[in-house]
Amino acid sequence: MKKTILYIFLASVLLACAAKKPEKRSRFLIGFKTEYNTLFNAKDALDTEFTGRSNAHKDNFYAPYINILTYEEQPVGSDIGQSTAFAESSAGRKPGSSAPAQSTGENKGASILEIAEAKALKTIDKYSVIRDGQEKNDKIFDAYITLAQARIYMGKNLQALDALSTLMLKMREDKRLPLAKIYQGVAYAKMDDHFKAHEIFANLKNSDLKKEYRKLLSIYYSESLLEAGKKDAAIAELSSAFEVNNNRKLKSRITYLRGQVLAEQGKPALARESFESAYKYANDFEFEVKSQIEIAKTYNSKDDYSGARKYLEGISKKGTYASRKNEFYYALGLMAANAGKKAEAQDYFRKSLAEKVSDPQIRGLSYYEIGRGYLTDNEYISAGAYYDSAVTTMTYEPTRVLLQEQTNNIKKLARNYYLIRKNDSLLALAKMNDADRNAYFSKYIEDLKAREDAMERERIRAERTKGFDTGDYSSNSVFASANGSFENFGAAGKGFYFANTGAVSKGSSEFKNVWGSRSLADNWRYSAKMSSLEDAKNEALGLSSVADPRRFEPSFYIEKIPRDQASLTKLKYARDTASLGMGIMYDDYFSNTPLATKTLYDLVDNKPEEKIMLQALYEIFSMNYENTPAASERAKQILLTDYPYTSYAEFARNPRNSNFLKSNPDAENAYQTSFALYQGEQFDASRQMVDESLARFPKDALVPKFALLNAFIAGKTSGKEVMILQLEQIALNYENTPEGQKAKEMLNWLKSDLKVQMTDEKGNVLKTGNSPQTTPKAEAAAREEEKKNRLLEQRQMEQEMGNEVIMSTEAQQKIQTAPARKK
Structure with a gap:
């Protein structure tokens, strides 16, 4: 009876504790029940999520940076390494997804993170013990941290901050609060509020933290600094993270990330x-290989090239490293390129393509490097073909998009390049005399015969060896079955491979993804591709690849050379236009200003027609005058000397610049003198002083006035059309200045086509042509009156130009002498 009463009493106590509000609950057994009941389930769900993410994680080594923690989200742009095993979790959801999964309209339940969040909330609600506004159950701290983590990785950063704020308010004396502040900083960083995150992290860094907290802080702080673009601070924090973390995997990842930032x-x-x-701390085979590739990328000419090459070639043949031989050959190619050994580098890249593919992105990069080699040799068709293969093979989307754009630009450049070569050849042949043309084509025919003889010998050799079967039909062959007889691929149990359309389709798509479209031929890896490239190049140069019976006769080629002047002029115009386009493309598409400048100067030396000449000189000047003025000087002088009254010359005198400061007294004196010369109709002397002043005071506030005066001088000496060109340039260059506005007014006036309207004594408009009162004498008088009015307006504007500078000079003198009067 006593035992029964005791059990009833204990049960009543426990029920009373469970039924009371949080502030009335007893701490009796609460901690134990919290730890081993709901909170355990919440922690277990969170650990399951992170373990699943880590197991499914595959590093994207081609994104700008890797993540230190493998359960973080993949870098932006990554579309590789997403394991299909975790496409949906055990609850039917992707790890970390925050909305219920939908499949054919059916809800498959909550995600693992949602389960962790719900369990943590239940723990707080059921087992919280509040005394005087403070939480007395220590296990509730773990529940809040679990809740915050689940929400952060679900993207609910504001809700996570709310949970952490509640925790800091209710457990303000807890020694574990630094951990809560770390996750508070993480939530702010996830929201891109890096200022607040760095403020929290910096305060924590300067406080006395436990070692395990300092480890976590160093990782999150360094990644947040990197995301904010503070690379120097991030490097320092990564070094600190390397020191405090003892885990080999973390050390390896930290140093790899630090290396990426330093290389950048x-x-x-x-x-x-x-x-x-x-590489030293790597506990992952993939990490070892990629670290070796990055080491090769950072090779410089001061290092021991032969030793490094021997080392890489050696490890590429050892054990499991042999399966990554294509990646090591790619690394060797990069190292050779950095050492200035271009031919050796290209050879290694080709060896990489010949090996088994272990990483499609590396294969695409090898194609890219070969194509880049062709690009530097002006072999644009070959470069474009290899760039196309790189785009087809690569798996990292941002690189593919960028490379696709470059490929399109190379194709545009190739059209111009081969057009120039073809037209240059035709023009050069047209200038030759008959003897030189015969000698040229005789030499060409000799080379053609030698090439065709070599191709014929190769064809005969292939025919002779075609009948020899080199297949392996021994008992060890893959074609033999276990009992020694030949395998029956048509048997019902196995099925013939090529009868399985699904298998054939999959194999075909995989082959095209790696090799592209190839024809069936010997040495198909290279021969077919190079043959098609040669055909494309010949087509661009206008050479037929079909064997013509007369191809060994010089007359066959000579009779195709244009002779009439109209055809030759058309060829030269097309050649010069293509050269102009190619020069602009070098600068716009490839940012190669020196090559663009050289190409355009070659065009200038080739004496194109005036329109193309002016455009070429303008492009040279505009792309060089700020950064490399020496390269633009020749173009400027040609514009000023040979085309002084064009808008291009005006631009060369005064490139668009509105950053004028104040007026120099010497510039004002020069302006007054040049204006006085203009009024005295000494136009050449006035223009000379204007040019000298613009050269002496390129940043002076009077530059727009000098330009406007120069336009008036041009109007007096060269006519209305030249004046209009210069006024248009002033209106464009100095749009926001009074001179720019005056230039616009003058343009409206000069371009206007006003008709004289005749009126009678009462002011009524008379019809021209039909009215007997409209006499030629009256029309001439009206035109003369209109002309006088316009001249009066022009003189008024000129007077305003002169008065403005005089007034500014007097005002400046007053300002300079005012302090003396005050003293």
Whole structure:
């Protein structure tokens, strides 16, 4: 009876505790029940999510940076490494997704993170013990941290901050609060509020933290600094993270990320040290290989090239590394390129393509490097073909998009380049005499015969070896079955491979993804591709690839050369236009200003027609006058000397610049003198002084006035059309200045086509042509009156130009002498 009463009493106590409000609950057994009941389930769900993410994680080594923690989201632009095993979790959801999964309209339940969030909330609601506004159950701290983490990785950053704020309010004396503040900083960083995140992280860094907290802080702080673009601070924090973290995996990832940042900053020596540390601590085979590639990328000419090459070639043949031989060949190619050994680099890139594919992105990069080699040799068709293969093979989307744009630009450039070569050849042949033309084509025919003989010998050799079967039909062959007889691929149990349309389709798509479209031929990896490239090049140059019976006769080629002047002029115009386009493309598409400048100067030396000449000189000047004025000087002088009254010359005198400061007294004196000369009709002397003043005072506030005066001088000496050109340039260059506005007014006036309207004594408009009162004498008088009015307006404007500078001079003198009077 006593035992029964005791059990009833204990049960009553427990029920009373459970039924009371949080502030009335007893701490008796609450901690134990919290830890081993609902909170355990919440923590277990969160751990399951992170474990699943880590297991499914595959690093994207081609994004700008890797993540240190493998359960973080993939970098932006990554479309590789997403494991299909975790396409949906055990609850039917993707790890970390925040909305219920839908499949054919059916709800498959909550995600793992939603389960963790719900369990944490239930723990807080059921087991919280409040005394005087403070939480007395220590286990509730873990529940709040679990809740915050679940919400952060679901993208509910504001709700996570709300949970952490409640925790800091209710458990303000808890020694574990630094952990809550770390996740508070993480939530702000996820919201891109890096200022607030860095403020929290910096305060924590300067406080006395436990070692495990300092480890976590260093990781999140360094990544947040990197996201905010503070790379120097991020490098320092990554070094700190490397020191405090003892886990080999984390050390390897930290140093790899640090190496990426240093390489991006142009510090190859320091980057190489970091990648070497990443290789040293790597506990993952993929990380070892990629670290070796990055080490090769940071090679410089001061390093021991032969030793480094021997080392990489050696490890590429050892054990499991042999399966990544294509990646090591790519690394060797990069190292050779950095050492200035272009031919050797190209050879390694081709070897990489010949090996088994372990990483499609590396294969695409090898295609790209070969194409880039052709690009530097002006082999644009070959470069474009290899760029196309790179785009087809690569898996990292941002690189593919950028490379696709470059490929399109190369194709545009190729059309111009081969058009120039073809037309140059035709023009050069047209200038030759008959003897030189015969000698030229005789030499060409000899080379053609030698090439065709070599191709014929190769064809005969292939025919002779075609009948020899080199297949392996021994008992060890893959074609033999276990009992020694030949395998029956048509048997019902196995089925013939090529009868399975699904298998054939999959194999065909995989082959095209790696190799592209190839025809069936010997040495198909290279021969077919190079043959098609040669055909494309010949087509661009206007050479027929079909063997003509007369191809060994010089007359066959000579009779195709144009002779009449109209055809030759048309060829030269097309050649010059293509050259102009190619020069502009070099600068716009490839940012290669020196090559663009050289191409355009070659065009100028080729004496194109005036329109193309002016455009070429303008492009040279505009792309060089700010950064490399020496390169633009020749173009400027040609414009000023040979085309002084064009808008291009005006631009060369005064490139668009509105950053004028104040007027120099010497510039004002020069302006007054030049204006006085203009009024005295000494136009040549006035123009000379204007040109000298613009050269002496290119940043002076009077530059727009000098330009406007120069336009008036041009109107007096060269006519209305030249004046209009210069006024248009002033209106464009100095749009927001009074001179720009006056130029617009003058343009409206000069371009207007006003007709004289005759009126009678009462002011009524008379019809022209039909009215007997409209006599030629009256029309001439009206035109003369209109002309006088316009001249009066022009003189008034000229007077305003002169008065303005005089007034500014007097005002400046008053300002300069005012302090003396005050003293």
